[in-house]
Amino acid sequence: MSISLKFPDGAERSYDDGVTPLAVAEGISKGLAKKVVAAKIDGAWWDLTRPLEGGGKIELVTRDSADGLEVLRHDAAHVLAQAVQDLFPGTQVTFGPVTEDGFYYDFARDEPFSTDDFERIEKRMREIVDADLPIVRTVWEKQAAIAHFKSIGEIYKAETIDEVIKPGEPITIYSHGDKWGDLCRGPHLPSTGRLGKAFKLMKLAGAYWRGDQNNQQLQRIYGTAWADEKQLADYLHRLEEAEKRDHRKLGRQMDLFHMQEEGRGMVFWHEKGLTLWRTIEAYMRRRLEAAGYVEVRTPQVLDRVFWEKSGHWENYRANMFVCQTVEEETLSLKPMNCPGHVQIFKFGQKSYRDLPLRMAEFGACHRYEPSGSLHGLMRVRAFTQDDAHIFCREDQIEEEVAAFITLATSIHADFGLERSHITLGTRPDPRAGTDAFWDMAEAQLLNAARKAGVEPVIAEGDGAFYAPKLDFQLKDAIGRTWTCGTIQNDYVLPDRLGAEFVAEDGAKHKPVMLHRAILGSLERFIGILIENCAGAFPLWLAPVQVVVATITSEANAYAEDVAATLRKAGLRVALDLRNEKVGYKIREHSLQKVPVIAVVGKKEAEDRSVAIRRLGGEAQTVMSLASAQEALAAEALPPDLKRS
RNA sequence: GCCGCCUUAGCUCAGCCGGUAGAGCGGCGCAUUCGUAAUGCGUAGGUCAGGUGUUCGAGUCACCUAGGCGGCACCA
Numbered sequence: 001m002s003i004s005l006k007f008p009d010g011a012e013r014s015y016d017d018g019v020t021p022l023a024v025a026e027g028i029s030k031g032l033a034k035k036v037v038a039a040k041i042d043g044a045w046w047d048l049t050r051p052l053e054g055g056g057k058i059e060l061v062t063r064d065s066a067d068g069l070e071v072l073r074h075d076a077a078h079v080l081a082q083a084v085q086d087l088f089p090g091t092q093v094t095f096g097p098v099t100e101d102g103f104y105y106d107f108a109r110d111e112p113f114s115t116d117d118f119e120r121i122e123k124r125m126r127e128i129v130d131a132d133l134p135i136v137r138t139v140w141e142k143q144a145a146i147a148h149f150k151s152i153g154e155i156y157k158a159e160t161i162d163e164v165i166k167p168g169e170p171i172t173i174y175s176h177g178d179k180w181g182d183l184c185r186g187p188h189l190p191s192t193g194r195l196g197k198a199f200k201l202m203k204l205a206g207a208y209w210r211g212d213q214n215n216q217q218l219q220r221i222y223g224t225a226w227a228d229e230k231q232l233a234d235y236l237h238r239l240e241e242a243e244k245r246d247h248r249k250l251g252r253q254m255d256l257f258h259m260q261e262e263g264r265g266m267v268f269w270h271e272k273g274l275t276l277w278r279t280i281e282a283y284m285r286r287r288l289e290a291a292g293y294v295e296v297r298t299p300q301v302l303d304r305v306f307w308e309k310s311g312h313w314e315n316y317r318a319n320m321f322v323c324q325t326v327e328e329e330t331l332s333l334k335p336m337n338c339p340g341h342v343q344i345f346k347f348g349q350k351s352y353r354d355l356p357l358r359m360a361e362f363g364a365c366h367r368y369e370p371s372g373s374l375h376g377l378m379r380v381r382a383f384t385q386d387d388a389h390i391f392c393r394e395d396q397i398e399e400e401v402a403a404f405i406t407l408a409t410s411i412h413a414d415f416g417l418e419r420s421h422i423t424l425g426t427r428p429d430p431r432a433g434t435d436a437f438w439d440m441a442e443a444q445l446l447n448a449a450r451k452a453g454v455e456p457v458i459a460e461g462d463g464a465f466y467a468p469k470l471d472f473q474l475k476d477a478i479g480r481t482w483t484c485g486t487i488q489n490d491y492v493l494p495d496r497l498g499a500e501f502v503a504e505d506g507a508k509h510k511p512v513m514l515h516r517a518i519l520g521s522l523e524r525f526i527g528i529l530i531e532n533c534a535g536a537f538p539l540w541l542a543p544v545q546v547v548v549a550t551i552t553s554e555a556n557a558y559a560e561d562v563a564a565t566l567r568k569a570g571l572r573v574a575l576d577l578r579n580e581k582v583g584y585k586i587r588e589h590s591l592q593k594v595p596v597i598a599v600v601g602k603k604e605a606e607d608r609s610v611a612i613r614r615l616g617g618e619a620q621t622v623m624s625l626a627s628a629q630e631a632l633a634a635e636a637l638p639p640d641l642k643r644s
Numbered sequence: 645g646c647c648g649c650c651u652u653a654g655c656u657c658a659g660c661c662g663g664u665a666g667a668g669c670g671g672c673g674c675a676u677u678c679g680u681a682a683u684g685c686g687u688a689g690g691u692c693a694g695g696u697g698u699u700c701g702a703g704u705c706a707c708c709u710a711g712g713c714g715g716c717a718c719c720a
Contacts, residue, residue, distance in 0.1 A: 212717085370646095551679050580682095
């Protein structure tokens with residue numbers, strides 16, 4: 001008997017029945033046989049040493065491919081688990097999947113691991129690789145597998161099989177040598193030696209069994225694994241680079257903001273950081289005004305009764321900053337702006353002619369976020385949303401949502417953030433409203449997105465509990481994605497707070513409220529911007545756009561003149577008259593990421609020129625003060641003003 | 645909130661097996677006026693996060709507390 005295999009390049013060859021993918025690879029080339037880690041038969045994973053059970057399309061997966069890395073990492077997780085169990089008897093294995101850059105394994109053990117153990121564990125892992133233990137796949141019946149894992153004290157594994165595997169479904173166990181085995185779907189390498197040694201244990205963390213806070217906390221060991229040592233080194237280098245653009249570090253170095261322990265999750269904005277903030281805010285005001293929004297401001301603190309009416313007291317109490325006055329009133333800082341906006345909507349009668357009413361607020365909100373979730377500017381307890389609520393009729397929703405997508409897309413692009421995709425968060429559990437309501441509300445957002453030329457990616461169960469939502473996923477300069485911008489079609493809150501308008505028919509109707517934000521919170525957005533540009537802001541955003549630096553004090557008077565001239569054109573200019581060498585000044589302002597340094601010495605003072613030097617470049621361009629003023633002012637214009 | 649790690653001068657960090665604290669940068673002072681990423685000299689600056697304990701003796705060991713960091717959970 002022979003089988004026929006079709007290769008990705010279209011070639012078709014026949015082999016003896018029962019041939020292994022490894023033998024197929026060996027038949028093609030030695031190099032391939034060395035690099036191959038697994039196979040795919042008609043798209044399904046197949047172990048290298050498992051005899052083929054028929055022909056089909058074969059793909060030999062090599063260690064340097066994305067699929068191949070996944071196999072390596074999966075094996076690394078198993079080797080880690082074996083090493084840990086060798087060194088720490090009594091430790092139970094639970095679950096060890098592949099992640100984006102590596103893998104992790106969750107262990108159950110009473111004693112805590114410490115990162116000091118990593119060295120020993122890695123050493124043991126290398127020994128397992130050196131031993132080149134054959135990795136053997138065996139097929140089990142469900143009850144037998146459960147009994148097996150119970151007998152060796154692996155209750156988590158037994159539980160997983162019991163609950164996850166359907167009766168009758170075969171179970172595969174992969175073993176290293178004859179001692180160690182783990183329930184696994186596979187595929188795995190033929191032997192541990194093929195893993196190589198380009199792996200490293202990275203960090204230790206707590207993780208709940210099955211991701212549920214009520215379950216036992218396990219110990220998770222994270223690792224990374226790559227095809228070769230060079231890839232590993234590159235990865236570690238990338239991590240270092242990412243660390244350099246950490247907004248917390250840059251925020252301190254560039255004197256933008258700081259935080260301190262008396263105000264956890266609260267930001268002290270320094271002059272430069274606030275300048276950045278105000279530039280963004282001014283830009284947003286212009287964009288919103290042009291898009292037909294009105295701006296309002298609602299109270300920071302409101303009575304408990306108000307939050308009871310809005311439903312927040314019942315549903316959101318744990319996240320609210322509640323305070324008590326000497327007169328025994330109970331009040332809360334606002335965690336959201338929406339109920340306040342409804343009050344403005346309700347003030348006086350609204351007609352269908354007033355709709356859609358787009359009500360914006362740079363709303364400062366306070367939320368008591370769990371201490372462990374705080375993270376620099378990215379997750380804070382006091383933040384300002386670029387919030388707005390669009391009150392509209394049901395038949396206006398799609399048009400409004402589509403217009404919002406267009407607006408948000410343009411704004412994100414102006415900040416240099418490319419969109420990866422938009423997600424549609426659908427009905428969660430638990431939720432408010434009937435299935436019919438969710439069918440309709442989800443369809444509205446989907447249709448609106450399509451109207452704007454966008455096909456959303458469905459994020460099952462990711463909606464808010466009162467409404468589905470569209471979320472904008474943006475990609476930054478080093479490929480990370482951030483959720484910035486959201487819109488939700490809310491039928492619940494207007495109803496709950498009694499918002500109404502008079503329609504053409506003279507009767508009162510309920511408006512729909514579209515909650516939406518484009519940047520999210522100013523704090524977080526600034527954090528993202530800092531990381532995206534590594535602190536080197538585009539000219540229009542830079543807190544200090546130009547530093548005028550003198551070479552000699554003889555040029556001081558002229559330098560003051562230069563600064564005044566540039567400021568007159570609206571530029572943010574700092575003057576450096578210190579008695580220091582130019583090289584020193586250049587270095588210092590370059591490290592501060594100032595985009596433009598205008599150097600003036602005797603020569604420039606004599607002919608009223610400036611020597612312009614750009615951040616990151618070494619070239620100097622000497623030009624007249626007048627033309628520098630004109631060119632820089634034009635260049636520093638915010639993107640929306642540049643277009644008009 | 646939970647798990648692990650960390651906390652030494654304004655910043656970045658060193659400080660062995662427990663013997664009473666160090667560097668660079670920055671600050672301040674003086675000199676230097678020097679043409680594109682660090683001018684020289686001098687000088688001040690620390691309850692070693694806070695607390696309790698062990699010890700003849702604690703930055704160093706143990707425990708507690710707070711904060712930070714990395715995850716987990718949460719994220720109307």
